[in-house]
Amino acid sequence: MSIMTGVKRPLEAVLGTDHQTLDHRHYDRHYDPHDARDKQQPKGMSKMPLHPTMAADEAIDMTTRTPSPTFPPLSGEIPDFNADASLVLVGIRGAGKSTLAIMASSALKRRVIDLENVFQRTRGASSAVYKKLHGSTECHRQQAKVLQNVLERNKTGCVIVCSWMESRVQALFREFAATHPVVHVVRDGDAIQEHLRIQDREKMDNLLKVSRAIFGTCTNFEFYNVTERQPDVLDSLSSDTLFDPVPAPYLTLKHAERHLLRFLSLIYPQGALPFMDSAFPLAGVPFEELQFTYAVALPLSRTLETGFQIEDHVEGADVVQIVVDDLCAKADSFGSDDFLSLANAITCGIGLTRRSTVVPLAIDVKLPETPTEEISQFYLQLVLHTMRLAPELVTINLMLKDADIAHLIASKGRARTIGDCLVTRDPQPWTSSTWTTLYQKASRLGCDMVRLRRPAGTFDDNIAVGHFRGSVQSLQCRQIPLIAYNTGEAGRHSVILNPILSTVAMRAEEEFSPSSSLLLTSYAAVQALAAAYAYDRMRMYVFGVKVGYSMSPTMHNSAFNACGLPHHYTPHSTESLSAIKHLIEDPYFGGASIGLPFKVEVITLIHSLSRHARAIGAVNTLIPVRHLNPDGSLPQGAEFFKAMGRAGPVKALYGENTDWIGIRACIRKGLSPANAVRPGACGVIVGAGGMARAAVYAMLQVGVQNILIYNRTLSRAEKLASHFKQLLQNPDFHSLGAGSDTRFHVIEDLHDPLPSSYHLPTIIISCIPTHRIGEAPSPDFTVPDGWLESRTGGVIIELGYKTLNTPLLAQARRQASRGWVAMTGLDLLPEQGFAQFELFTGRRAPQKVMRRHLLNAYRDEHERSNQELQSRMPSEVREVT
Template sequence: MPHRDANVHRKVDPEASLVLIGIRGCGKRSLGFIAATALKRRFITEDHYFKEVTGLSRHEYLKQYGSQEFQQRDIEVLKLMLDNHRSRCVIECGLGSLTRPVQEYLRQYSLTNPVVYIARDMGPIQKLLGLDDQAAKLLGEGDPLHRNCSNFEYYNTEDRSSFAAQPDEEAQDRRSVGYSFKLKEAKEDFTRFVRFVTGTDVGHSSYDSPFVLLETPPELRSYTYAIFVRSSDLIDNRVKLLELESGGDAIELCVDCWSPEMAMTVSNQVSVLRRNTHAPIILSVDSHALRVTGNQCSEQRRNLYSQIVEHCLRLAVEYLVVDLDQDHAFIDEVIRNRGMTKIIGQRIFEPSSGVAWDNEECLSAYLNAAGLGCQLVRILRVATEREDNTAIAKFTNKIEMLPGDHPPIIAFNIGSLGRTSQVFNSILTSVSHSAIDRRSRNERDPQILARDAVQALFQSYVLDPLQFYILGGSVAYSLSPAMYNAAFNHCGMDHTYSIPEKPTLAALDQLGRDPNFGGASIVQPWRVQVFQKLAAKSRHAEAIGAINTIMPLRGQSDGIMFPLQEQASRRHLAGPVLGWYGENTDWVGIMTCINRNLSPRNAISPSRTTGLVIGAGGMGRAAIYAMLRLGCRKIFIYNRTLSRAERVARHFNSWAASQVGSTEVVYVLQSLHDDWPDACPPCIIASCVPADPDGDEPPANFEMPMQWLGSPTGGVVLEFAYKPLETPLLRQMRLFRSEMGRPWVLVDGLDNVAEQAIAQFEILTGRKAPRRLMTMEALRNSFDEKTIRARLGINE
């Protein structure tokens, strides 16, 4: 492990080219393509550039000029490639990164650009390249050298979705065990990683609402939790990773052991936690556990701590905990080289210190951290008696009363006697999880679950039980009550979700004014009608012209409404309802389904990608908006009643003229008998025809005209009707796919139901949704046990 380099830089220009390095087989080419798509940049590979400059492939050049001349020319071309493409590119470096001259060049390049070392387990590389053990060993020996010439690191963990290199006909079916396309999960992970590293979209997210979790980081929300996981627990396989996806707003990985090999282990652990939880990562170091060699002097321990912190910064985690007892010059260096990572300055007061919460030392520790430039401050104290919990509120109030802007404070007692203070701490409280089987009891580790803490807040009347509803024309068979009530119980919330006896608009007016009203799901046919009743709405609901979610807007007794940011922090508090806020999560569910299921071959391009939407109701509007948000600029709409399709097209073309610089993005198809227009055949098809007839809308018996299915690379078909689940369209497409051999991915209505409900749950509650639980509840209420097991790929 190299010593810290004071010249490491991670704050880069968002336009600076991203460089990927690593040994053969690590996945640079695939990840580079993903990064270029996510960042909308040109992708340059060393092989292609070498031929462009020399007129010969690398193999041809080697054969013609010999090894020595080839190596020299290869280095020259690689340097030229880096120099000529310093901005708005994604660059893949080949074998040249293993040579000393190129490594030195990359080290200098990393002062201005993100240079990412792609690490990967040697087993899959050896299998991929067909290497014998000796060749694999030789290849692997040079790999750690990449750490010396890079400023970031990404561990390319194995993708569970990659069942086969070429998915067969069944593997493209969402209901099939083998469904997937290669690198599906890596695509999601690496997209988030490169956007974070480059600072892309910081402050410019897709949602732009105080109610959306992605908009507001955990430290700015009320009662958020970080699941505490030790590196040693992961090494000993004592964590059920899939279950960590709920129960916290972040994951804190505590590095409690270290050796020369642990750098790769920690990289892998961060990658695995990201993959399984989709939550922000906090990295911390247990200095006590690291002091294992009795002969270590204090300087050696500081160097060890410094090495671990440097490695943690390389991984571009969202948060890094730094001990405030460290040298101030070291902390200053960490903060300067943090990139987009937020630094949590931490001070732990031991019983031997004699420091109480009302002592000057606590405030001094906070002010010290704030002065150093920490983004958050965590003050912890080992409780020795229950009375230690009562003084914390005075301390945090003192912090909040400080003038000007100052970093958020995390303050609680640790140990079993500190549990009361942990319940009432508002920001990123450390919690345990039932998925962690700890080998031994550590009194300093968290001893409460997030669910316990939330329940305690309801039981102590800090939070209020609220009622949530679903309203629409046909809600008797809705899956939402089962999904929501299971999620409420799982999260420790005393809320209820139900179908009113008379789910009418008049009932909504009555229920929506109840002081204990928490919000409602709005389904067909009222997505557009309720839109007119709102006091405020998100810009997405405004753009779509339809909503599927309303939330109460509360105010003071004098009738003055709280600002939206405060409304978001009061989601679990009852009170007078002065109006409604409207949101639309249908488009979020649709966007998620498209993103997850559209293969890299059909990556969305404004000039080439064509979308097709069937239906002109609220769901059709959401589908058009989702496609536009993803970058599709040519969308066709068909509806049996032509005038409704024309009205929707006018609405979005008017919106697009002011938002995306296009005067026409939605085109109306006149008849099912017409040939496909002069445009690329659609590779994204969304059938938004309701299962039950609604006015002049037909039931879900639509089938695609064969002349519209000309996409040579297939695409994705989303069917939003789910009663019945097997619609005529899905039967038709399954047969068409089998006969034509084109790679169409079929997504049935249950997927979108779950995805939009998950997004809606998070908006209504401000809590991370238990995705697996809600999805399982949707399945349980739709299929028998045998069908569920088959759909999930569980063997008998």
């Protein structure tokens, strides 16, 4: 992947110039792509094209101008935004702002305002034409008037798109950025050059450099829009896709959508993106409250390597720490040109990494122990730049002046800061007051955590750092989480026992230099803990009548092995729950998956149900609880996970349902951006058993407000609808779907027309068996053609996986050209398994490992492998959750 060659100049260099805007599309808030009954061209979706050659010529002309300073730079401080604050996307033509705006509008439930469209509508001509008729000065004056009017009238509930760069426009955006997110969208130069049809690379580079300098002074965030190329997509899918990996047409947009929504979730207050919160059990638990967590160090240079697969290198990571060490490596020669290149590379590296993994990102810019004033200033500017990229964590060197640290912390936005100090030259012993003073400094200045390290001289230093960790708890200051350990070979013992975010090496690195501070992987650290009896060999199961075919053991055992955990997962078929009593009371019982037909009956054994299990009325995950609160209740948050992996008497059983998590993931992955769930979206459930309940709950979790239910036994379908109607009357569940206004309709006959008051469905989930059960043949179910008339297609999910070549999936494949995507139980199984793994272990699941082993081991009911099915099965979307 090429790296963009331009980056914002030092903040003192504020430039002004002019530029021609892109032919954007405007998304109409009243247009509903789910309704195939409206055959007219959606309002506002037609392009208002400018002549491409003319636009490119004007962009080239801009690069020949000499910019001049205008106004001082932004302070760097990122305010707390209201959840409904309008979002602004700026950047040069070809950066992808319009597509991103439509994605953001769907997620945030907002309308898009394209400034170029508004200009053309209100001034009677595009900016390019107006400029030719009235001159640049008048055109820029009118652009500023249009922008000022739009910003004053649309402070909330909008996504505003703009490519203009004139100085008055910059001033307006700077003022707006005091209370709103104003995001500079950047992209690699090759893609923009191709879009603008600029032949001269030098002029293209100059355009990028000038635009980044300008937009960098009037925005408070920067987003790297990764260019997806077809070979890259195929490479990323090859190891995780069951079928011939020819991705659906919208696959690249799904990557971009997931990347953008994660970025938005980090700049807006929690809950601002409806139905976008992670469903995984550990998502709501701060990792610093968990025990034995790891930050995998990933050099920035590696993230930029072509073909580098990040997920292959961060197994077992709780945080991915991108390490930027250029200031140390080039301390004697680092200059302004290096700064520009490095800041640009950081933007690119963070974008590529965030697109490829769900693990939180920490940015660690290294500062030499004795930096020059110039190097210190470059360091401050680089850290401020990283905060514009919305990382979850940023390290701040504690050797800086108090005022500089305070300024960085004031600029962090929603990122959390780690006050950091590594002393390698004549380090003081852990008993020295130096370390206590550093801890107090980090606390006093507002750091969220502190990380202190020194090389170990002897093994006794490992004992000393343990005493130091205990001593800070008695300090009379604000208590913040402490990361403290020794580096070097002699310090490995302290790294293993450090409870919070020990920095470890990438899994793929098998040999380490003795001089390196990274001598352990997370795998080795966990294995050492197990050898020291911090983890016991726990026994996990899948219980059901016939579970010998289950793929769960393959998934979970591969995950245990990848993470260095000693546990083992076994299938256990039984005709009665009473026959498993000795297993679930075993001191080494670590948890179980519950299969048919026990998902409801197992509730009789359980002491406490999760909110989700209570809503669904079924359990698929059983967790032993070994520590209770003094009042007999179950511990919450991090306390719930602290006993995971340790043997002992089982004092209670906790029931969870993760089936809905897998189904929700399939819905979100299978729906193209055009079919993103909006008010009026409609889904169909086929079946009325336990999985159908999970499917309804998953639909409600993504915001579907209109649900149709079909089952051969009408009374069971009516019972299912009644269950959720009653549930949504409960105030605790009003946030699901449309709350009590959610509509349910039971289809009495498969060939009855769909109710006219409902939009055509874009989500169809079949929850009935796909294979022969006993003497009963497989249902061979298909849906009426009338269910598939959505103009934009949708997703069809067949929850079974013993048989993949079903009539319903064949029907979906025939409709692929019309936008229908087929997904199966092999898409659902790993997603719900990731959540189960977290519940079993209190650790993040190695998602790619679990998927790969599942697909490699898969056999259908006729014992055919996945390779035998490749020629007949469709491509499906695979991505990290």
